[in-house]
Amino acid sequence: MTLNASGEGVKASTGSVRERADVVIVGGGPAGLSAAVSLGRARRRVVVVDAGRPRNMTAAHMHGVLGHDGLSPLRLLELGRAEAARYGVRLVRGEVRAARVDRGEIEVDAVGGTFRARRLLVATGLDDELPSIPGMREQWGKGVIVCPYCDGWEHRMDVIGVIATSPRSVDQAQLLRQWSDRVVYFSNVVGTPSADEVVALARRGIRVEPGRVTGIHSDGDRATAVAVDGRTVAVGVVFTGPTLRPRDALLRSLGAATTNGTTGSWVDIDDDGRTSVPGVWAVGNVVDPRSNVPVSLGLGSLVAGALNADLVADDIASALANPAI
Ligand SMILES: Cc1cc2nc3c(=O)[nH]c(=O)nc-3n(C[C@H](O)[C@H](O)[C@H](O)COP(=O)(O)OP(=O)(O)OC[C@H]3O[C@@H](n4cnc5c(N)ncnc54)[C@H](O)[C@@H]3O)c2cc1C
Structure with a gap:
């Protein structure tokens, strides 16, 4: 199902159609949408698949987010989806169930279709176990x-x-x-x-x-x-203090390396958001419990810049390998 800016479904997906993108982002919270806007503005083909259950969805108001004090968290995401859509980002409502690396690309299975992309960015957040x-x-x-x-x-x-x-x-x-x-x-x-x-x-x-x-x-x-x-x-x-459960099943299924800390086991990323799996990146609460809304917005932007640079490096390598193009 494709979303409009309000997060409402507007068109049924056609089932097993395979779509190609530069980046598939799983998770449309502050981290994922921030990255989507930056990548869309960088003229990348971006698909965001989002299940629509951000961590703070039961809170009526959000604080500590400069310029948005007291705004509803769901309204922030509605604004973010509208901005992303303006730059050509495709927004899909649904849950990603599986992903695999195939011939240097990533395939992602979501309800209603499979997406194939050069890079995967996981921004699925965490669950608070009360x-x-x-x-x-x-x-x-x-x-x-x-x-x-x-x-x-x-x-x-x-x-x-x-x-x-x-x-x-x-x-x-x-x-x-x-x-x-x-x-x-x-x-x-x-x-x-x-x-x-x-x-x-x-x-x-x-x-x-x-x-x-x-x-x-x-x-x-x-x-x-x-x-x-x-x-x-x-x-x-x-x-x-809930027990923090990162929603990282997708990353673990792809074999991402993890480290045990005082708050449990977390998937490792480098300073740019790369996991140990080539082509697979992560940002926000799924890899960092300290990533509140402003931090998630900032890191989404940072990771998008690094991811785009990585794609540019690939584009240069392809151009050198195919001088006729
Ligand atoms: C009660 C509460 C109040 C809070 N209030 C504030 C506040 O006032 N200010 C502040 O700065 N921070 C606040 N926070 C923290 C804030 O919620 C998080 O920092 C923020 O949501 C992290 O953003 P994120 O994008 O990493 O994850 P999320 O916002 O959780 O977004 C992740 C998205 O990924 C989707 N997803 C997950 N798995 C899949 C899948 N397999 N396929 C597709 N989609 C998937 C989810 O449905 C969700 O939409 C609060 C937290 C709580 C619990």
């Missing part, structure tokens, strides 16, 4: 959030509850103390602080609520209280 606490999933992106730089300012007058998901959650509580002087740390069994940490939390006025968190109470789009071992503690918002 602790299984009743009420948390429903409030995700509204009364339960993750990023102080994105939403801390809006909650500076609130009681901020921090629900631990690991021993490192103590750091999240200490960080949030920068935004509010009323922080409650729910150790939730998995995040019991050490003796030194208890002292440091107390010195900064952060209250510790021990015990297992059993639910989040809410009032529409706001978290109002945290239930812990039969008690109910009033809060204005909840922050937590």
Whole structure:
């Protein structure tokens, strides 16, 4: 299905038709669309295949994005699709299920067709795996959030509850103390602080609520209280630290090299976004958990420049090998 700028399907795809492009981009979030606009403006034939589920889709507003403060994340992508379409980028709604390297090119299977390209750019983002606490999933992106730089300012007058998901959650509580002087740390069994940490939390006025968190109470789009071992503690918002799951199955299936770090296993890229698989590049949250919206926009542009230079190098090699052309 082809999309118009609003992300609505406008034409059914013809099934197994094979299309050629210079670059197929999988993922039309901030990283993928930013790269698409740059490559389209560089007069490359670009196809973006996007499943339409950006990480921040449950948030009504976006912050920390210069010039777009408070804009809806979905509206940003709508604007991005319109800009990309203006430069000839083809936008396809669908999920890419498989890709393979074939005679120096990449073939990508998406719902409705196969695309063949000189380069593949994967910008599929990541999934936030939340602790299984009743009420948390429903409030995700509204009364339960993750990023102080994105939403801390809006909650500076609130009681901020921090629900631990690991021993490192103590750091999240200490960080949030920068935004509010009323922080409650729910150790939730998995995040019991050490003796030194208890002292440091107390010195900064952060209250510790021990015990297992059993639910989040809410009032529409706001978290109002945290239930812990039969008690109910009033809060204005909840922050937590989900387990980050990069959507990198495609990259792994192609054999991309990975490295284990403190936040799990991530696909390796060089400074330009190249993976270890020739012709396969990656950008945004799929390879970097720190890639918030402005960083994803910036890196999308950076990677597009490097990718285009790589294609130009190929074009030069082809011209030298085929003097008649
Ligand atoms: C609740 C919440 C609020 C946030 N608020 C802010 C904020 O205010 N400011 C800020 O800077 N950052 C914010 N962020 C972070 C922000 O969401 C990410 O930094 C950003 O979305 C990363 O962009 P991306 O392009 O890498 O991935 P995404 O935006 O996740 O886009 C990836 C796209 O790829 C698609 N995709 C995945 N797999 C496939 C496949 N196999 N085939 C086709 N398409 C596929 C997805 O459906 C999605 O559309 C927030 C995050 C969360 C969780």
